[in-house]
Amino acid sequence: MEKKIQLPTSESHDLQGFPCPHIAVDVALMSIDPRDEYPKLCVLLHRRGPGHVEGMWALPGRFVRERDTLSNTAEQAVALKLGIQGTNVQQLHVFDDPDRDPRGWVMSVAHIGTISWERCIENTHHLRDVFAAPIRDHELDLPDGQSRLPYEQREIVRYAVKEIRRQYSLLPDPGHFLPDEFTLLQLREVHQAVQDDEIKADTFRREMKPNLIPTGEFSSGGVGKPAELYRRRDRSSSTVPSLSRSTRNRRRTPVEETF
Amino acid sequence: MEKKIQLPTSESHDLQGFPCPHIAVDVALMSIDPRDEYPKLCVLLHRRGPGHVEGMWALPGRFVRERDTLSNTAEQAVALKLGIQGTNVQQLHVFDDPDRDPRGWVMSVAHIGTISWERCIENTHHLRDVFAAPIRDHELDLPDGQSRLPYEQREIVRYAVKEIRRQYSLLPDPGHFLPDEFTLLQLREVHQAVQDDEIKADTFRREMKPNLIPTGEFSSGGVGKPAELYRRRDRSSSTVPSLSRSTRNRRRTPVEETF
DNA sequence: ACACGTTTACGCAAAAATGCGCTAATCTTG
DNA sequence: CAAGATTAGCGCATTTTTGCGTAAACGTGT
Incomplete structure (x- = not known):
């Protein structure tokens, strides 16, 4: 059943008469x-x-x-x-x-x-x-x-x-829950909280590194080897790589709206 | 400079008086x-x-x-x-x-x-x-x-x-450019058109398979071995895996709106 | 000073993924 | 019937990723 739509030759675009929500x-x-x-x-x-x-x-x-x-x-x-x-x-x-x-x-x-x-x-x-x-x-x-x-x-x-x-599967802490400088452990804890999933430290560190800038400074006052502080790499830079598959290939079916 | 916001004890929610676009x-x-x-x-x-x-x-x-x-x-x-x-x-x-x-x-x-x-x-x-x-x-x-x-x-x-x-990095042809049944080559061509990027056949087939159902029927009328027809797996199923990293790990920086 | 716990980072083996050559199978065309 | 084109999968080398054991470095308690 094919019904041809009659295209109007003109349509009033004056806003009068259009109720609005x-x-x-x-x-x-x-x-x-x-x-x-x-x-x-x-x-x-x-x-x-x-x-x-x-x-x-x-x-x-x-x-x-x-x-x-x-x-x-x-x-x-x-x-x-x-x-x-x-x-x-x-x-x-x-x-x-x-x-x-x-x-x-x-x-x-x-x-x-x-x-x-x-x-x-x-x-x-x-x-x-x-x-x-x-x-x-x-x-x-x-x-x-x-x-x-x-x-x-x-x-x-x-x-x-x-x-x-x-x-959070694309970039390190894009929501800026953390301040400008943070440790890898802090970053990982934030990502784990967001994703509600455990994230392995080694894997996480490797995939974050390309998007982080080491500051050369270290945290102090904590227990254990001092952790280096990092900043987010400016993502407007054209050289920023996106995260690897392990962050993105988290075992979650994309139950979401598609067409 | 800390300025405390005075929370209103009540706010008029009557719609009168609110102009609207x-x-x-x-x-x-x-x-x-x-x-x-x-x-x-x-x-x-x-x-x-x-x-x-x-x-x-x-x-x-x-x-x-x-x-x-x-x-x-x-x-x-x-x-x-x-x-x-x-x-x-x-x-x-x-x-x-x-x-x-x-x-x-x-x-x-x-x-x-x-x-x-x-x-x-x-x-x-x-x-x-x-x-x-x-x-x-x-x-x-x-x-x-x-x-x-x-x-x-x-x-x-x-x-x-x-x-x-x-x-299109998450599921096979979620936009239904293709009909309900299609070949792997058709599917790959659609994905290549959407991503504007070449996709290797082997890799593509491996990652699509978990989200496709072979129909047992084959295409006809073309030259060469007839290709098997597939249907999309129903993605409401809780067992549908998301696509692997090779589809998602396409070399594109996620230049997009974040917080 | 030393032991212990915690954290970082690296080396390395194992696992997983990729890409290609090759082959068999199957169809169409001449 | 032969040839060409195409599909599909396999084997395998290579590449990439993962996860673990370990050493190094710090703070704390004894």
């Missing part, structure tokens, strides 16, 4: 909690105040104000809900079910961001309405017996976990 | 043109009609109508501008510069889709306003001496090329 952003801001025996990947939640399911833990979010950008809105959401300024965020996915919000037609643009644990704690340790929820198998351990996040925030977290694991 | 979608619909000695990856363009820079070649796009979804709008854009129905699309990126459209505040959600060459030709061969533009080094060969695509469509094509190459 409200645009919200949600942010999965991630950090690495080093407090347990093994550092672990977390997502920062805030507890909602009066006016919107008070007391419920949620990802920070915010409506886009007039002529504002998504990333600016996302950063404001993080600032207002988590007390953290100046975070870099990236888009993940747009959720566009017209019935997803009972208040009206709203699209939500999910974002992902990363923050070091030190900077996270520095900004939020005094706040009782901010919580770092650890991630287990793409799910969050929510506090206060809460069973699930509102709207599609559960899916947002899954998207975020998948995306950060993908990026 | 118009939402457009753009689609980079990709196909594999087999007509030359080597098949090559193409993006489908349409020539704009009266009312909007008549005569300019562009990616199909469309404003989101009231309470419609992004994917439905993208599919309608493809249907109306390219004459192709029922394409699957995926989101790539949201372009949100408030000054990007002189007519007003518009955000554009870029999408990627794929279509077999046969189905593409079947729907568009009679149309003079549809063109399959070959991709060279992330750029398009535009017809009629046109130097560049409008708005951010050049970037959209780059996003699309990167995304399709990434997906």
Whole structure:
């Protein structure tokens, strides 16, 4: 059954008459909690105040104000809900079910961001309405017996976990959980927390080396042979090799959206 | 300089008073043109009609109508501008510069889709306003001496090329350029077109096999030993292995957006 | 001062992957 | 029926990667 589409000779591009959705952003801001025996990947939640399911833990979010950008809105959401300024965020996915919000037609643009644990704690340790929820198998351990996040925030977290694991399979600590200089052990612990998988030291060191610059300086104050400090190689350089197969060939089936 | 953020005790979530942007979608619909000695990856363009820079070649796009979804709008854009129905699309990126459209505040959600060459030709061969533009080094060969695509469509094509190459490094022909049954040579030609790189037959066959199901049937009508036909293994199966390093360890620096 | 634990880095064997030559099998064409 | 073209797999050399044992270097406790 072949139906030929009649191509319109002209189509009104005047914006009058096109209703438009409200645009919200949600942010999965991630950090690495080093407090347990093994550092672990977390997502920062805030507890909602009066006016919107008070007391419920949620990802920070915010409506886009007039002529504002998504990333600016996302950063404001993080600032207002988590007390953290100046975070870099990236888009993940747009959720566009017209019935997803009972208040009206709203699209939500999910974002992902990363923050070091030190900077996270520095900004939020005094706040009782901010919580770092650890991630287990793409799910969050929510506090206060809460069973699930509102709207599609559960899916947002899954998207975020998948995306950060993908990026960490390509480059050393692209999310800058670590400061500018770090040891191989610190780097490996971060990668293990992100990938939720054990990574062999030898293999890891060999594949990181091409993307790291030895500083010539060594760590001090720890037990054992002092570790050399490294910096990330500037990845804008055209000579940066991508990681070898062992980082990328992690035994995980790419269960992800394809065409 | 530490500035504590005053968390609001309540925030108005009523949608009144929030201006909102118009939402457009753009689609980079990709196909594999087999007509030359080597098949090559193409993006489908349409020539704009009266009312909007008549005569300019562009990616199909469309404003989101009231309470419609992004994917439905993208599919309608493809249907109306390219004459192709029922394409699957995926989101790539949201372009949100408030000054990007002189007519007003518009955000554009870029999408990627794929279509077999046969189905593409079947729907568009009679149309003079549809063109399959070959991709060279992330750029398009535009017809009629046109130097560049409008708005951010050049970037959209780059996003699309990167995304399709990434997906083709993970699974055999996830974009279904090929029909349900195909030979290894056909599969390899498609992968070579997408990756724009030579792929050795032996290595390719070894890494594809775990994700393919031999049908027991053979191709006919060609010269030489008939090749066996394969189907893609259902990737929802938990036993599907991801591709080995040789497909993924292609010498390309991941020059892409990270945090 | 020494033993011990911890960490780093290297040498080396083992394992895995790659690429090529070769061959057998099978089809089409003349 | 012969020749050419193509597919597919095997054997094997080479290359690459992995993982382990070990030495070196440090801090801590005795």
